[in-house]
Amino acid sequence: MTVIEVRNLRKAYGDTVAVRDVSFSVEAGEIFGILGPNGAGKTTTVESISGLRRPDGGTIRVLGRDPGDRSLRDDVGVQLQESGLPDKLTVREALDLYASFYPAPADWRALTRELGLGEKLSTPYAKLSGGQKQRLSIALALIGGPKIAILDELTTGLDPQARRDTWDLIEGVRDSGVTIVLVTHFMEEAERLCDRLAVIDRGQVVALDTPAGLIAGMDTEQRIRFRPSAPVDDALLEARPEVRAVIRHGAQIEVVGTGNLLHAVTSVLAVNEIIAADLRIEQASLDDAFVQLTGRSVKE
Amino acid sequence: MRVFAKLTLTEIKLFLREPIAAFFVLFFPTLLVVILGSIPSFREPSADLGGARVIDLYVGIAVALTLAMVAIQVTPAVLATYRERGVLRRLATTPVSPLKLLGAQLAMFGLAAIASTALVLAVGRLAFDVRLADNFPAFVLAFLLTAAGTLAIGIFVAAVVPSGKAGNSVGTILFFPLMFFAGLWTPREVMPEVLQRIADFTPLGAGERALNEAMTGGWPNLLSATVLLGYVVVFGFAAVRSFRWS
Numbered sequence: 001m002t003v004i005e006v007r008n009l010r011k012a013y014g015d016t017v018a019v020r021d022v023s024f025s026v027e028a029g030e031i032f033g034i035l036g037p038n039g040a041g042k043t044t045t046v047e048s049i050s051g052l053r054r055p056d057g058g059t060i061r062v063l064g065r066d067p068g069d070r071s072l073r074d075d076v077g078v079q080l081q082e083s084g085l086p087d088k089l090t091v092r093e094a095l096d097l098y099a100s101f102y103p104a105p106a107d108w109r110a111l112t113r114e115l116g117l118g119e120k121l122s123t124p125y126a127k128l129s130g131g132q133k134q135r136l137s138i139a140l141a142l143i144g145g146p147k148i149a150i151l152d153e154l155t156t157g158l159d160p161q162a163r164r165d166t167w168d169l170i171e172g173v174r175d176s177g178v179t180i181v182l183v184t185h186f187m188e189e190a191e192r193l194c195d196r197l198a199v200i201d202r203g204q205v206v207a208l209d210t211p212a213g214l215i216a217g218m219d220t221e222q223r224i225r226f227r228p229s230a231p232v233d234d235a236l237l238e239a240r241p242e243v244r245a246v247i248r249h250g251a252q253i254e255v256v257g258t259g260n261l262l263h264a265v266t267s268v269l270a271v272n273e274i275i276a277a278d279l280r281i282e283q284a285s286l287d288d289a290f291v292q293l294t295g296r297s298v299k300e
Numbered sequence: 301m302r303v304f305a306k307l308t309l310t311e312i313k314l315f316l317r318e319p320i321a322a323f324f325v326l327f328f329p330t331l332l333v334v335i336l337g338s339i340p341s342f343r344e345p346s347a348d349l350g351g352a353r354v355i356d357l358y359v360g361i362a363v364a365l366t367l368a369m370v371a372i373q374v375t376p377a378v379l380a381t382y383r384e385r386g387v388l389r390r391l392a393t394t395p396v397s398p399l400k401l402l403g404a405q406l407a408m409f410g411l412a413a414i415a416s417t418a419l420v421l422a423v424g425r426l427a428f429d430v431r432l433a434d435n436f437p438a439f440v441l442a443f444l445l446t447a448a449g450t451l452a453i454g455i456f457v458a459a460v461v462p463s464g465k466a467g468n469s470v471g472t473i474l475f476f477p478l479m480f481f482a483g484l485w486t487p488r489e490v491m492p493e494v495l496q497r498i499a500d501f502t503p504l505g506a507g508e509r510a511l512n513e514a515m516t517g518g519w520p521n522l523l524s525a526t527v528l529l530g531y532v533v534v535f536g537f538a539a540v541r542s543f544r545w546s
Contacts, residue, residue, distance in 0.1 A: 080389065
């Protein structure tokens with residue numbers, strides 16, 4: 001079942017076109033990622049889905065309704081960047097207040113425990129660390145017990161441990177039946193969490209696939225590095241069709257090639273009774289796929 | 301309604317957690333009455349004031365001061381900060397309209413102004429025998445007109461300033477001239493004719509005159525009422541047109 005349908009979305013601010021032509025659909029129960037460099041139009045896209053911006057063109061349906069339909073607010077939880085709380089509001093007060101906005105709120109005490117905010121209930125918003133503010137923001141997006149959660153730059157500002165905890169939480173939320181739209185520029189996050197990804201660049205969708213599909217779709221080379229237990233003749237390796245190049249790094253050998261490269265290399269070594277120590281395989285990552293799709297690194 | 305009550309209660313708590321703003325709104329006007337009332341000559345009838353005492357005038361001025369604190373000093377800073385920090389933006393993603401939060405803020409400011417005014421009137425009466433004339437409805441009318449006129453200006457300032465800090469600065473810059481014309485330093489009754497005419501067209505000058513007339517048993521004069529309504533319409537319209545939620 002499709003819960004979000006975006007068709008030919010277009011949005012400009014003055015002369016600047018933020019979103020040129022974006023289409024995708026999100027299925028119930030999946031974690032759908034929107035990946036792209038800064039300024040690609042990710043935030044404008046999710047703000048349009050959340051009903052905060054009126055598109056200049058195209059159509060959006062969320063649970064079959066127009067995003068401007070206020071009844072959607074009960075069913076869609078949103079965590080956006082640049083949305084804060086009053087400085088002196090405590091965590092408990094914020095959660096209690098926002099819970100009262102919804103007809104069937106989630107149990108905020110359980111939420112704060114899962115998000116590691118249980119100790120901070122009496123702390124005013126201004127005294128929270130960046131990561132704690134972020135976690136509170138996530139809690140407020142989930143507090144209404146939404147059918148869909150839209151999370152923009154979910155783990156920005158979190159330390160690595162908190163980031164992993166948050167990923168576990170998000171997987172738990174999805175397992176409870178919530179559809180999640182995740183805007184991110186962390187490849188590791190996209191790879192770990194997302195069932196499908198839309199890569200957006202310059203206001204357009206340049207790819208839409210599973211993370212594995214995006215990586216497999218590239219014509220990339222693999223690299224294998226190892227330290228041989230005895231000297232190896234480069235020609236033996238180069239004789240295999242999978243191998244394109246052999247590069248020496250002191251005692252280490254790097255073999256570049258395609259296809260089932262690992263099998264090719266290990267069989268050559270086995271025949272020659274050579275053991276490969278410190279064997280490492282460098283495979284293409286989502287990062288590489290991203291660079292190939294957009295021509296730039298996500299960090300730019 | 302439950303949500304509105306909860307929002308209002310939250311706003312009251314947050315207001316009380318800003319001790320300086322809370323002091324100036326809730327207690328400073330009363331303190332002013334107490335200090336001026338402690339000067340013996342201010343408690344004597346004065347021929348210049350048509351037989352009234354200085355302290356009689358300053359109770360009305362203190363009420364105008366309360367409204368100026370709330371509407372001109374505090375409102376622009378708080379509302380602009382809410383927008384700047386994305387509080388309104390976050391609320392826009394929930395079932396609760398940000399308009400409800402603005403309503404809760406106005407309710408909170410209204411309650412604070414009423415509490416402060418009640419304290420001013422009570423201390424004025426008990427300590428210095430300043431009596432509200434029997435025309436209480438006229439006083440309520442003058443109070444509401446002055447509150448609405450000044451709040452429209454305060455919300456307009458909140459709508460056009462870029463940040464909470466700017467809202468605070470603009471509020472402070474407006475506060476002093478507006479309170480001057482309300483007679484905080486020289487009651488309008490002893491102002492030169494020219495200044496009195498100017499004061500009649502300023503929101504707090506008109507407000508103070510209307511409050512004073514109501515306190516002495518009359519009704520707010522037509523000019524003051526018209527001027528105050530004019531501020532409500534002009535600045536209210538401008539505020540609605542220019543208000544941004546994020």
